[in-house]
Amino acid sequence: xxxxxxxxxxxxxxxxxxxxxxxxxxxxxxxxxxxxxxxxxxxxxxxxxxxxxxxxxxxxxxxxxxxxxxxxxxxxxxx
Amino acid sequence: xxxxxxxxxxxxxxxxxxxxxxxxxxxxxxxxxxxxxxxxxxxxxxxxxxxxxxxxxxxxxxxxxxxxxxxxxxxxxxxxxxxxxxxxxxxxxxxxxxxxxxxxxxxxxxxxxxxxxxxxxxxxxxxxxxxxxxxxxxxxxxxxxxxxxxxxxxxxxxxxxxxxxxxxxxxxxxxxxxxxxxxxxxxxxxxxxxxxxxxxxxxxxxxxxxxxxxxxxxxxxxxxxxxxxxxxxxxxxxxxxxxxxxxxxxxxxxxxxxxxxxxxxxxxxxxxxxxxxxxxxxxxxxxxxxxxxxxxxxxxxxxxxxxxxxxxxxxxxxxx
Numbered sequence: 001x002x003x004x005x006x007x008x009x010x011x012x013x014x015x016x017x018x019x020x021x022x023x024x025x026x027x028x029x030x031x032x033x034x035x036x037x038x039x040x041x042x043x044x045x046x047x048x049x050x051x052x053x054x055x056x057x058x059x060x061x062x063x064x065x066x067x068x069x070x071x072x073x074x075x076x077x078x079x
Numbered sequence: 080x081x082x083x084x085x086x087x088x089x090x091x092x093x094x095x096x097x098x099x100x101x102x103x104x105x106x107x108x109x110x111x112x113x114x115x116x117x118x119x120x121x122x123x124x125x126x127x128x129x130x131x132x133x134x135x136x137x138x139x140x141x142x143x144x145x146x147x148x149x150x151x152x153x154x155x156x157x158x159x160x161x162x163x164x165x166x167x168x169x170x171x172x173x174x175x176x177x178x179x180x181x182x183x184x185x186x187x188x189x190x191x192x193x194x195x196x197x198x199x200x201x202x203x204x205x206x207x208x209x210x211x212x213x214x215x216x217x218x219x220x221x222x223x224x225x226x227x228x229x230x231x232x233x234x235x236x237x238x239x240x241x242x243x244x245x246x247x248x249x250x251x252x253x254x255x256x257x258x259x260x261x262x263x264x265x266x267x268x269x270x271x272x273x274x275x276x277x278x279x280x281x282x283x284x285x286x287x288x289x290x291x292x293x294x295x296x297x298x299x300x301x302x303x304x305x306x307x308x309x310x311x312x313x314x315x316x317x318x319x320x321x322x323x324x325x326x327x328x329x330x331x332x333x334x335x336x337x338x339x340x341x342x343x344x345x346x347x348x349x350x351x352x353x354x355x356x357x358x359x360x361x362x363x364x365x366x367x368x369x370x371x372x373x374x375x376x377x378x379x380x381x382x383x384x385x386x387x388x389x390x391x392x393x394x395x396x397x398x399x
Contacts, residue, residue, distance in 0.1 A: 042171060043250070063135060063163075065275060
């Protein structure tokens with residue numbers, strides 16, 4: 001599984017990155033979590049706000065910091 | 080009721096002497112903390128719930144649909160007020176609006192109002208100055224965004240955008256289909272986000288209330304009136320706007336402080352101009368926007384907003 005956090009590196013983006021790593025760990029799944037800080041790449045997902053969460057190339061959330069529980073649910077829905 | 084509760088806490092539970100200056104300051108601190116805390120929770124939840132119905136994707140679709148027939152500017156400004164603002168979101172928003180075919184002037188109308196009228200500022204204004212001043216503040220912010228967006232829209236702004244933005248803007252907006260969850264879980268998210276906002280700003284707000292309490296207790300009433308007579312108002316408005324622009328993280332601290340200062344004789348119009356500049360114009364946002372537009376357009380944008388805030392300050396000083 002590939003997870004991308006879109007955001008220019010603001011504090012919200014860092015929190016989302018941390019929450020995502022935590023969710024991955026708690027679910028005990030193997031996933032690559034990466035940060036995307038390039039705007040051109042970010043915009044290709046059609047976002048209007050950061051941070052945004054992309055799971056396996058599908059945008060699942062934007063403009064919000066999702067909680068660990070919420071990310072876990074999103075990951076489980078994809079698995 | 081809150082007054083009685085605070086009285087009971089300070090005088091009966093803590094047994095403090097009502098004559099002491101410190102007691103007055105502490106009383107102010109407790110009273111304001113409870114009131115501001117309650118209003119922050121209320122307004123962040125309320126705005127979050129309103130936002131469920133106007134997600135930013137829907138707003139972009141509506142504005143770019145052409146259905147608004149000339150009302151794009153006020154609509155963008157009003158939606159800017161409803162949408163929560165984060166300076167790090169301003170670039171994707173700016174490009175995303177362009178990709179949706181929204182004119183740059185209309186995008187500015189949104190960008191100007193969005194930070195100016197946000198849930199935190201509204202809650203703190205309500206706590207500090209009451210409903211009337213809050214409504215005037217919100218309405219001024221929306222009018223400001225509409226008018227300035229329209230003025231900026233009269234010019235050919237595209238050539239002032241950075242080349243990479245112009246390139247990206249040529250791409251059609253990517254269709255975005257977020258997974259929808261149940262209303263119950265979305266409401267839970269609203270509450271989670273609202274609590275998140277309140278938690279993040281809590282230290283600043285508390286610091287602001289503490290400083291406000293000190294001013295309330297230790298600065299004599301009418302202290303500033305002695306220094307700032309009728310004539311001083313002319314200089315104090317532009318000066319306070321100039322000082323306010325570089326302040327940012329302190330936005331949530333500033334309003335409780337200003338409340339105490341207004342009580343000690345700072346004119347309300349000057350105070351509102353100062354707060355508008357703190358909330359609406361910030362250095363981090365300028366640095367962000369500099370990545371998408373050249374210095375000329377950025378200066379025009381900041382200059383216009385700062386100038387209008389000064390005019391509003393004069394207007395409010397003459398009304399109140």
